Amino acid sequence: MSFLLAQSIECGLLLHLCFLLVSSQYCVPRKTVSYPSDLKLFREDGILHYSTMLIRDDLGVLLLGAREAIYALDINNISNKKAEVYWRVTEEKQRECTYKGKLAEVECRNYIRTLHSINDTTIYVCGTNAFSPTCDYMTFVNGQLTLKGRQEEGKGKCPFDPFQRYSSLMVAGNDLYSATSINFLGSEPVILRSSNLALRTEFKNSWLSEPYFVYMDFVGESVDSADGDDDKIYFFFSENAMEYDFYSKVVVSRVARVCKGDMGGQRTLQRKWTSFLKARLDCSFPEPSLPPIVQDVFLLKHKDWRKSIFYTIFTPQSGMSQMSAVCAYTVSSIRDVFNEGKFKTPAAVETSHVKWVMYTGEVPVPRPGACINNVARELGMNRSLELPDKTLQFIRDRPLMDEAVRPLTGAPLLLKKGALFTRIVVDRMSALDGEKYNVMFIGTENGFVQKAVNFDGEMFIIEEIQVHENQNPILTLRLSSSKGQLYAGSEFGVVQIPVSNCSRYESCVDCILSRDPYCAWDVSSARCSSAHSLSPEVAMQSLKEGNVSLCPPPDPGAVVNFALVPGNNIQLPCQLHSNLAQVHWRSSDRPVHSNNKYYIYSGGLLILNVTKADAGVYACDSVEQINSRIYNRTVVVYSLKLSPDKDVVVSTVTQISIQTLNTAATSPGLESEEPLLPENQSNTSRMSHLETAVALLSLLCLSLLGTIFWIWGRQHWKCFNCTLCSRSIKERKHNQNRTSDRKLLGSESGRPCSNNNNHCAVDFKRNGEYHFPPKANISNLDGLGYIRDESEI
Numbered sequence: 001m002s003f004l005l006a007q008s009i010e011c012g013l014l015l016h017l018c019f020l021l022v023s024s025q026y027c028v029p030r031k032t033v034s035y036p037s038d039l040k041l042f043r044e045d046g047i048l049h050y051s052t053m054l055i056r057d058d059l060g061v062l063l064l065g066a067r068e069a070i071y072a073l074d075i076n077n078i079s080n081k082k083a084e085v086y087w088r089v090t091e092e093k094q095r096e097c098t099y100k101g102k103l104a105e106v107e108c109r110n111y112i113r114t115l116h117s118i119n120d121t122t123i124y125v126c127g128t129n130a131f132s133p134t135c136d137y138m139t140f141v142n143g144q145l146t147l148k149g150r151q152e153e154g155k156g157k158c159p160f161d162p163f164q165r166y167s168s169l170m171v172a173g174n175d176l177y178s179a180t181s182i183n184f185l186g187s188e189p190v191i192l193r194s195s196n197l198a199l200r201t202e203f204k205n206s207w208l209s210e211p212y213f214v215y216m217d218f219v220g221e222s223v224d225s226a227d228g229d230d231d232k233i234y235f236f237f238s239e240n241a242m243e244y245d246f247y248s249k250v251v252v253s254r255v256a257r258v259c260k261g262d263m264g265g266q267r268t269l270q271r272k273w274t275s276f277l278k279a280r281l282d283c284s285f286p287e288p289s290l291p292p293i294v295q296d297v298f299l300l301k302h303k304d305w306r307k308s309i310f311y312t313i314f315t316p317q318s319g320m321s322q323m324s325a326v327c328a329y330t331v332s333s334i335r336d337v338f339n340e341g342k343f344k345t346p347a348a349v350e351t352s353h354v355k356w357v358m359y360t361g362e363v364p365v366p367r368p369g370a371c372i373n374n375v376a377r378e379l380g381m382n383r384s385l386e387l388p389d390k391t392l393q394f395i396r397d398r399p400l401m402d403e404a405v406r407p408l409t410g411a412p413l414l415l416k417k418g419a420l421f422t423r424i425v426v427d428r429m430s431a432l433d434g435e436k437y438n439v440m441f442i443g444t445e446n447g448f449v450q451k452a453v454n455f456d457g458e459m460f461i462i463e464e465i466q467v468h469e470n471q472n473p474i475l476t477l478r479l480s481s482s483k484g485q486l487y488a489g490s491e492f493g494v495v496q497i498p499v500s501n502c503s504r505y506e507s508c509v510d511c512i513l514s515r516d517p518y519c520a521w522d523v524s525s526a527r528c529s530s531a532h533s534l535s536p537e538v539a540m541q542s543l544k545e546g547n548v549s550l551c552p553p554p555d556p557g558a559v560v561n562f563a564l565v566p567g568n569n570i571q572l573p574c575q576l577h578s579n580l581a582q583v584h585w586r587s588s589d590r591p592v593h594s595n596n597k598y599y600i601y602s603g604g605l606l607i608l609n610v611t612k613a614d615a616g617v618y619a620c621d622s623v624e625q626i627n628s629r630i631y632n633r634t635v636v637v638y639s640l641k642l643s644p645d646k647d648v649v650v651s652t653v654t655q656i657s658i659q660t661l662n663t664a665a666t667s668p669g670l671e672s673e674e675p676l677l678p679e680n681q682s683n684t685s686r687m688s689h690l691e692t693a694v695a696l697l698s699l700l701c702l703s704l705l706g707t708i709f710w711i712w713g714r715q716h717w718k719c720f721n722c723t724l725c726s727r728s729i730k731e732r733k734h735n736q737n738r739t740s741d742r743k744l745l746g747s748e749s750g751r752p753c754s755n756n757n758n759h760c761a762v763d764f765k766r767n768g769e770y771h772f773p774p775k776a777n778i779s780n781l782d783g784l785g786y787i788r789d790e791s792e793i
């Protein structure tokens, strides 16, 4: 046993070394905030599916659509309901729906899926209405929500199926753009504009092939346009690829767009888009894989629309890997592909076999798919109705661009393993250094919000906050930048959280190391406060560096006294402030390691079978690395004394009184967790499991040691794949401390983070050199029968 323990010490050291090596590239959230008790929450009995939201800053309300109900909630405190209106299905509708084979109590209800502002007082509402989509007008006046009863056909504006993803957008309070299926079976996809002049997509596989619509937004490209261009509506979705041959279906992510002024064609493309163009979205994962799938998008608007950025979330196409990515695309890069890129064209390669390849022939003028711009006007064409058949026929048959749209900086801005990302919003804010930071808030499948920033290529997850109690997936995420609030909806309710809560950071060091652009250390009041409320003279922030050297020397803190009773076990709690920190214990300035006497677990130190000789001072240090700096600080100091006296906090622990100890021994600000005492285990077979685990771990560590030194020798350890290492850290924590499971759930494995400048998808299997992922997915997909252009046939 003692050999095994010695091994485990060695292993601990190795793991620590390993951790220090990779900790400059992390995708582990620095802080995990478990479900806060003071969360502002809204839900109502019997109402489900809180998935549709419309923020009305002007009215001071968040409009919320759920199943058969619409609410107006106070935007500052959503627990405060201002008004509600119910829109239930009629019995007749429900009966019709069940006749068609749908479930009465699930699908045959009215799910509110659309809420758009028409003008200051009127809102357009659509619901699935028992698989018979219907829209209506609603007003919010004098604190009252009222449905006007002016019901309209909702087919094509709102899905039939309450659970099918779709997207819609109201432009100028008049034109409703929607991307959904237009039939009961969900088999006829459409991108539709409902207005005085309704337009839609051609029902052809080359236009849309089993699409999964996620997002759309408007970009006012006519502003300051040198070529007299029109405004655009951009769509994001995934669909079956037509450009690859593969043994099974391959899905690809797309961005598409249409022009706002499109009026359709005269003979060709009558009442259809003449400006529908689409391109593949490229976001490459480090590991070779099928193209990832776009799940959500957020348009971060900029005064100059060319600099507006679409932030997108991607998850894998195949269910095997639990990895998510954020890729960002500038409007101008997407626009370049559509305005200047080459087209793809179908070509017969063998009899009855069609491949999509680059079109190398002559492109008609005006350019197919272009909006009416100065070029067209000079040719006497003021409306799309006047476009020549040649241009229209070209675009009807070839809506796909040859080139893919590349992400900003060429690579994902964030890669994280663990619960998949579901939704994203981004806030652009000015920090004290005068720079603007784009802070990403990402909802996950297990009810967490990840708050992340990219500091010049270094990805950093500031914190993750659990917002849904039962780990329900986040279905909707909205941001009110002006109020500094986030709203996250799930099946069972909506929660509101502030974009930051600086008071969670208690010390100057913690405040600075959080690297939260919203927070700064207020020197005058010695508190971590909201940065925008502070004047730069009294505020300290170090976002890119995480430099704490300006902080006052930390308060040594009171020594916590412990009474020592020989023969018992003692637990000394120590909770670190950061998931990225490692714990070090000292006793009378000598390091303490786990052995048959001491047992270090994530929540503290356990001293087994204490004797008089164990009296003395025990200190718990936290070691955290930010960039290349290492910060060492003492979290808590205990003094163990033999003679118990009255003001001692607590005495010793025995097997039966662990629970008591846990509550009593917690010093202020520290949370204690129950260690998995060897003695605590009821049977010996468990014990031998532990030994086996330790032995296996030791073996693992030895091989790890080899790897580390080998890598070290090659001086290539700056950025290596240490999944194995971090996994063993995690498993070790699990083995030692079961109660930490909850905390670890959100943080997942410590996979090193990708870096913009230094993309670290590394394969060390072959020769120790980095293997950067191919620049574009195209080369990943060579095996899928990709042909670049017609000349290759």
Ligand SMILES: *[C@@H]1O[C@H](CO)[C@@H](O)[C@H](O)[C@H]1NC(C)=O
Binding pocket: 040, 077, 078, 079, 080, 081
């Ligand atoms: C929010 O509103 C609820 C219900 O009106 C109230 O109980 C709660 O105290 C409010 N919370 C805050 C922080 O104002």
Ligand SMILES: *[C@@H]1O[C@H](CO)[C@@H](O)[C@H](O)[C@H]1NC(C)=O
Binding pocket: 118, 119, 120, 121, 122, 137
């Ligand atoms: C708002 O729009 C509705 C529906 O089109 C219309 O009936 C109403 O008069 C409009 N109100 C204002 C103030 O423009």
Ligand SMILES: *[C@@H]1O[C@H](CO)[C@@H](O)[C@H](O)[C@H]1NC(C)=O
Binding pocket: 380, 381, 382
């Ligand atoms: C197009 O518009 C211009 C100015 O608005 C006008 O002079 C011209 O006659 C129009 N052309 C056609 C073909 O309608």
Ligand SMILES: *[C@@H]1O[C@H](CO)[C@@H](O)[C@H](O)[C@H]1NC(C)=O
Binding pocket: 038, 498, 501, 502, 503, 504
């Ligand atoms: C911020 O966090 C502190 C400490 O956890 C808590 O007491 C406070 O209520 C939180 N404030 C808000 C606005 O959530």
